[in-house]
Amino acid sequence: MKRQVVYFFKCQPELLYKPPRLDSPKTPPKQKKGMSSLSRPLGRAFSTAATASSGTAKSLSYLIYKESNHKKLVKKFKNASVNEHFRTKVAIYKETIRRLSASRKFDYVEEILEDQKQYKDMSKEGFNARLISLYGSAGMFDHARKVFDEMRSRECARTVMSFNALLGACLSSKKFDEVEGLFRGLSKEIKIEPDLISYNTVMKAFCEMGSLDSAVSLLNEIKRKGLEPDLITFNTLLHGFYANGRFVDGERIWDLMKERNVEPNIRSYSAKLFGMASEKRMNDVVRVVEEMNSKGIKHDPFSYHALIRGFVNDDDFEQAKRWHGEMWKNGCKPHRLVFETLIPFAVEKGDLAFAFKLCKDVIHSKLVVQEALIQSVVDALANESRVAEAKELVDDGEAGRRAHSYKLKLPTPPCNA
Template sequence: MPPNAAAALAGLRRLCTTTDAATITISRAKSQLRSEFDPDKALQIYSSVSKHYSSPVTSRYALDLTIRRLAKCRRHSDIVDLIESQKSDPKVASEPFLSTLIRSYGIADMFDRALQTYHQMDTFGTPRTSVSFNALLTACVNCALYHNAPHLFDEIPKQYGVVPDKVSYGILAKSFCRIGDPAKALQVLKDAQGNGVVITAVTYTTILDVLFRKGKIDEAEKLWRLMEETGCVDVTAYNMKLKFLTAGGGGLPEKVNGLIDEMVKARFMPDTISYNYLMTCYFKNGMVEEAKKVYDGLRGKQCRPNAATFRTVVYFLCRNEDFEGGYRVFKESAKVNKIPDFNTMKILVEGLVKKGKKKEAEELIRTVKKRFPCNMLNAWAKVERNLNLVSDDGADNVESKKDSEP
């Protein structure tokens, strides 16, 4: 056990109340963690089942969610206690398990500890392959240390004999894309091919995105042709084109619709992201009813609205002074735990008050205060004061109303 592991484990136990693990299944714990935004409750849920995870993927998913809840509330010491306590688990000798800890430090924006954990692998008897190397590179990118990624890519393989794989090259290319240097990202493709590494579709689309954003259309089309030759064109790649058409490629609905038709002819079914771009294009061109029809028809196309869907629709409805419509869409987002961001919700609340819908505004705030991270509570309290609103956390929220249509 590492020197600080016992103290870390004791700290974690102090954070979490005792829970009978038999009373909650792993599946139920994952579901609760997705909708639980209180960091202490998230810790309690994770603690109740953390020893029962047999799958590294399941363990990573649960730990990631818990760390995100703590990170949003800047509970850094609690994050350290939680992750360090995991190092006393016998599974730490498994590379996938330890890689989860490295990734978690990246999510928490604590790269020094991620790197320290990687260097500790010999202590735990954990083998090093591209799996843990990729976790370290991912932590570096998640911490926005994009300029550090090339150094790691060069030094770690030399120090530990790790061989980069297609994912490693993809993360390196992503780091160059994040700093807006597509030329170096394209060089990564050549280096990978020179080393016999097959590039993934994800890497291609990441570079395609930055080429479009930089206005390098000819290079983007050249890369597209290469993607077609290598069989790497997919729905995500088409969505990158849709994004460009919506944001900077003219923004005309007929062009966006034309590309969606092209997708279908190529036997790629448009997804929620595809239709989000179409809705955005309609809204930007003042075609509100057409955008609403796309939103209303999503489920009929086997697509579920995501967080971006709700944010886009609520925002543009508010811009068009349709605050009642925005409130209806907000309620739909709340039912599936995909409430739009603070700024969008603030516009909606102010609009509801402006239209004399004070009760609805109070109900909205009552709901979002339970879902937003604790570091946003002061911002919501300020909104309430400025609009002379009152939210009683003990009262029913909008989801419990049988009929609260404005």
């Protein structure tokens, strides 16, 4: 079987904002005389009501997380949205839209998000920005733009916050060639001054299109605007250059980052490892890993994937297996790309026991990989008369229906001549 090497390039989301710390006074303020008899029970009443409402929101979120039927999920979500505390639960909104869009239930995404427009929260820019981002995550940019345009009729301020949400929605919807036009045109139209997040979004779009020189040119514009490129700026460029085979340019960006006193993080090192692995610079890979260890930088699934992919490219099966084992030993759950890289390599090397184990891990971890990948292992096992193991994978794939089922088949035995 021909080995398929899986390429990985996706700039992972970073923490853009850090909420300010609100330090409480060391001692509570004294109550005014004459107020205690009234304020204490009243305070308890408000506190009890708030706690009950918050508790209700949590229970509603739990019910939605557990619901597997999409139609019932939408109904429960709309009913839960009546609770104002539920509407502050950003995570449940993201997860629900992710689940529906992954199943291509875009009509249900629209039903949920359009239903939100009846609430008073639509007067707040932050809530509108959330809906814009959610539509973007589902790839529904036209709907995201509609929410942004409607803000004016609701007399809701449109600042750089909602502007950036719209740029992000355009990027998430993979309309990479439209991001710069939106950035240039809309900022002038509604008189908004783009910030660093705006520029980072445009830069990411350029990198996704392979327009790396255009991405780098934004550094000069950022400087002219009096802004300073941050870690996200440099990581975007590093991923762009290293992943597109421009290793030397990636190294230049790395040096520039150091000149600007921007300390690389695990995302930066993952990109560098990926670039080195692509160039088969395995001695350099070992050196960078040692550097990471000396700095106390822990590997994540993507840096492990870069390492494993490098050893696969170098045809070093034992080292690829070793780093897969290190990943599990260090409590790091593998990304699906690790399996998509290792499974065909294991089959090619004839280690069907390892390939079988990898497939079991995929199914039990509820990861989604190409069905043909697992089917190839089923076929290889059956061809080696390891029918029991092949059937076990077929049964496990079918049993994974709640998360993702694999319609695997045992190969038909050849007829006797």
